[in-house]
Amino acid sequence: MRALRIGLLLGFRQIQRANFWTTSLIIFVMMLTFLNLIAVSGILVGLIAGAEVAVREYATGDIIISAKDDEDRILDTQTFIRELESFPEITAYSVRYDGGGTLEANYKERRDLTGERDTAAVTVTGIDPIMEDEMTHLSELVVDGEYLSPDDEGKMLIGVYFLAEYAENFGDVFDTVENVKPGSIVRLSVGNISKEFEVKGIVESKVDEVNFTTFIPEREFRRLFNRLDRNADQIVVRVVDPDRNAEIKEALINSGLDDFAKIRTYEENVPKFLTDIKNTFDLLGTFIGSIGIIVASITIFIIIFINALSRKRHIGILKGIGIDRHVIEVAYVIQAAFYAVTGSLLGALVTYGFLIGYFDRNPISFPFSDGIMVADPYSTFIKFVVLFIITLIAGFIPAWIIVKQNTLNSILGRK
Amino acid sequence: MSIIVAKNIHRKFGKDKLITHVLKGIDISIEEGEFVAIMGKSGAGKSTLMYQLSVLDEPTEGTVEIDGTEVVDLNEREKTEFRLNTLGYVFQDYALVPDLSAEENVMIPLLMKGMPWEEAKLQAKKSIDEVGMVGKYPNLPSELSGGEQQRVAIARAIAGKPKILFADEPTANLDTVSGTQVVDLITSLNKNHGQTVVMVTHEREYAMGCNRIIHMEDGLVTNIEYLGRFGRGE
Incomplete structure (x- = not known):
């Protein structure tokens, strides 16, 4: 708890004093990663969802009654x-x-x-x-x-x-x-x-x-x-x-x-192959989004690594004056968490505040459907949690690498 | 009563044929409340000796006992805790965390010791006042002069009331006036509060407030000079 409290202080002060444009750029990258994760699968699934909407609107309605x-x-x-x-x-x-x-x-x-x-x-x-x-x-x-x-x-x-x-x-x-x-x-x-x-x-x-x-x-x-x-x-x-x-x-x-007669809802009437395609597209979107997560985690890794490396001496001094290494690691993880949360929040804002409405009003015209964007809040939350955890790990590893180095070598700038 | 007892300290760097033998068997003891300066030319091993005595480094051979604890036997975590609770440090280039205000820099080790936030804040302000930096609490290190930063570093070192204060060439990056002020401050801590101080310095003038000067050359203690209880002719 003590490590968390002091780590929070150190982490937030680093964010506060960091270059505004650098921080903005990192958050922008995280926002794009989040959008990549949500929007790509959202549009792929939206292709099928758009077709389903059209079938429901122009063919089958909400309940289908047949022999x-x-x-x-x-x-x-x-x-x-x-x-x-x-x-x-x-x-x-x-x-x-x-x-x-x-x-x-x-x-x-x-x-x-x-x-x-x-x-x-x-x-x-x-x-x-x-x-x-x-x-x-x-x-x-x-x-x-x-x-x-x-x-x-x-x-x-x-x-x-x-x-x-x-x-x-x-x-x-x-x-x-x-x-x-x-x-x-x-x-x-x-x-x-x-x-x-x-x-x-x-x-x-x-x-x-x-x-x-x-x-x-x-x-x-x-x-x-x-x-x-x-x-x-x-x-x-x-x-x-x-x-x-x-x-x-x-x-x-x-x-x-x-x-x-036989009475079925629209959902019960959807052919299984269509549901399978939807699930496949969702998987495909998640796979493409995962590549985005890997890129973002590498970005965060490099950013935190460079940041920690440039402060190696200060890290050594903090350890020298008796600050537990976990405090310093927490400080860097806090930074990574800040980037992930802020980027994801902005991404969610863009998704739910703009993109979904935009694609509803201006569907993408595909030969077999008017593609909309689908972003189910639950799966969005799950994807956010995955992105968040991976970002934390990407922030922790470089901090851990730098912090575990010999205290005196860090203070003296020796390798 | 000796607060530091170091016996047969050797420190070697490198491997195989490229070994540099920096400390070649040093025996030293420092009394509680004593102000000791370690002097010598560059490469004499004075900073390396201080690192062994201050638990920042581990001797290749020999033992260091501080306040009754054999520090060489401690693991990394115990050493960190020992440094936090027993020792204070002043480094030559101030070594303040650039993102934290003067007050927060001083608060950090206090919070690490488990002091509540408000109490740590009060104690930090008190220590900053003590080093003559009244009202500079919210200033970032970049907003302070070198001498002021070193004072804040001293405030950080003494805020937790350490048993021993180590100062590694604290005047190296300061002009003469600031350097004198910093050394006077350290001297007064020793004189008024009985703070045990071990200071490495190049300048004999700055060592004149000490009780004892340990002269080193080529990894060995060559001479010990006694200057009286409070130095400067007293």
Whole structure:
């Protein structure tokens, strides 16, 4: 305790009397190290988190209701919907009907009837345009043409991955049709039934599920797919407080709705590979950040070593007049701790006061997501503790090397 | 009563064929309350002798007993504690911690002894007053002249009331006036408080306040000169 008290006095006085710019530079280096540790993994994880946010916002919402494992569709969907509407925590929902079909284009212009037809196998989703738009803002994703109206008949929205002009950037991996634009007439075939549709709009999103879908009004879907029982394939739900979606899911289950369908939160619906990628990116970020920690610890080592070496004689004199070596070591560890804490605090201030907000407002545009920055306070704290401990060690070792030298040799400046 | 008894002190430096034999078998004893000066030319071994007597170095051969403790047998930690509790030091270039104020420089060994903060502060101020530096408590060493810094160093050395004060050429870096003031201060500590003092000096004039001058040459004591109880013709 005595060593700590005197070490604190010596350490703080050294910091106080040190050159302002040198101290500022060291703190700046520590701040960058902290940012490197937090921001690199934060942005890497944010890539996936951004994709998750987009999926939640534009595709799945907070709660996903689908057919039970032993059923094809949500049972008694209309009753289910009525029950759903009685929950005040639910702000929006969309009922979806899914099916597969074949889309054919350019058949009117085709001269050679023996040649290959311009077709693509497509996923078709029947929606109520207004409810879907309230739920997932689908109208915002229309990049060409217009969004569906509630009274539209024979109109469809088509995802860009089915259009050769858009999909060619990805190589020949998608089944596409050519020269389809808003206003083009296409034929959608389901089994033996075919119907002509006018492409009303083209939708493009960073959520692939949207790009891979053709949307038609639910009435037409039911007719085309002969789904007269009105049982849906999926209902996506948005709640007032997304963080409380698990509670609302429980409430839905408690009211017996799980007899009709499988009810999952968004988090339960996230594919495992996505969680694995997120964890891998976090690990990768930590690894890159660790290199930063090593650089910072070497920096601190050199700074403290030079500092202690230049004061070797004073260290010798302190030992000579009876000051315990631990006091002197504590003084240097205090300096290292000061640099680590101040740098980290500034880094945390920049992270939470600026960077996170900045990336939320201006996400980095990646092809598959709008990258945000994720910095979970708990993991930030753990990283700070690691940085702090390593800095203390980096401060202690050079002090220990200098302090352990022979007292008289230190006083006389001998090697 | 002898407070320091050193017997057959040898100090060698180096290894194998490059050994320098600096002290070649010195026997010396210093009485409690005595003021002893060690004089000699450069390389005579006077500072090396003082380091053996002041527990800053360990003789290659021989024994040193201080205040009844055989110091050669102590381990490094015990030596540090012994120096803190029994000895005071004044080095030739003041050796104050540059980041600490005059008051804090004096407080440090007192705090190390376990004295409470406020008490150490009071004692430090008292010691600084005693060396004639009233009101200079908050000054940093860089804000003091050489003579003033040496006075603060003396205040630091005596604040803990050591049994023996060692001064290694305390006037070496001072002008004549400051040097005389510093030596007068050390002399008065011995004269008024019975402080045992061992001082290494080049200048005979500064040694005139001593009871005894030990003359050294080539690692041996060549002559012991007695100057009376309080020196300077008394």
